[in-house]
Amino acid sequence: MLPGGGGRWYSGVPPSFAAVMLLLLLGAGAALFCLLDAWFLLRLPLALLHALWLQPRLRDVLQEQSWPGLVLPSDLDWLLHMNNARYLREADLARSAYLARCGILDALRALGGSVVLAASCARHRRSLRLFERFAVRTRLLGWDGRAFYLEQRFVSPRHGFVCALLLCRLHVVGSSPGRLVQHLYQRQVNSPELPEEVQHWISYNEASSQKLRAESGLGINTKDE
Numbered sequence: 064m065l066p067g068g069g070g071r072w073y074s075g076v077p078p079s080f081a082a083v084m085l086l087l088l089l090g091a092g093a094a095l096f097c098l099l100d101a102w103f104l105l106r107l108p109l110a111l112l113h114a115l116w117l118q119p120r121l122r123d124v125l126q127e128q129s130w131p132g133l134v135l136p137s138d139l140d141w142l143l144h145m146n147n148a149r150y151l152r153e154a155d156l157a158r159s160a161y162l163a164r165c166g167i168l169d170a171l172r173a174l175g176g177s178v179v180l181a182a183s184c185a186r187h188r189r190s191l192r193l194f195e196r197f198a199v200r201t202r203l204l205g206w207d208g209r210a211f212y213l214e215q216r217f218v219s220p221r222h223g224f225v226c227a228l229l230l231c232r233l234h235v236v237g238s239s240p241g242r243l244v245q246h247l248y249q250r251q252v253n254s255p256e257l258p259e260e261v262q263h264w265i266s267y268n269e270a271s272s273q274k275l276r277a278e279s280g281l282g283i284n285t286k287d288e
Contacts, residue, residue, distance in 0.1 A: 176238030
């Protein structure tokens with residue numbers, strides 16, 4: 064035993080390796096949660112594994128999929144409602160699970176392509192509150208030469224009310240939606256006619272892109288990524 068400052072005594076025994084590693088792991092975990100959305104980064108691969116291994120394969124790309132959700136304390140805003148940004152995150156998880164279950168992810172790997180969210184539009188009709196359960200119902204509305212168009216509904220299981228509605232445009236990079244669907248069915252498949260409101264939304268996006276190109280001095284034939 065050696066005397067320390069202030070009359071304290073120290074054993075002189077260094078901390079164990081296990082204790083040091085535990086502190087390092089705790090510090091790394093705290094850094095991940097402070098600097099990154101670590102919970103989302105963990106849930107995304109788990110959602111994909113659950114969709115691939117524990118849920119039946121969707122035989123029809125137009126078949127609706129339901130993904131469960133629960134409002135947690137970390138999801139709340141100052142008014143104790145689910146934060147608007149959390150809707151987009153939950154929709155992302157449900158959309159990823161849908162792409163895995165219907166085989167589009169497999170088709171992308173086979174054809175060397177990828178998808179990127181190019182646009183989304185959200186309507187909020189009723190707030191979701193703490194510990195309230197909901198389901199995200201995802202369905203493919205159709206596609207064109209560049210993108211898939213999906214609808215995602217946040218539905219209360221208690222009374223079936225649609226609390227929020229999202230439209231999503233997924234651009235296909237390195238391939239095309241038609242080629243992906245053809246790979247899945249081994250034949251040519253035409254897209255269903257897109258709903259009128261989706262066609263209006265597509266027109267709005269194109270008009271917005273043209274305006275932004277003009278403001279930035281780019282040619283009208285320049286495409287968004």
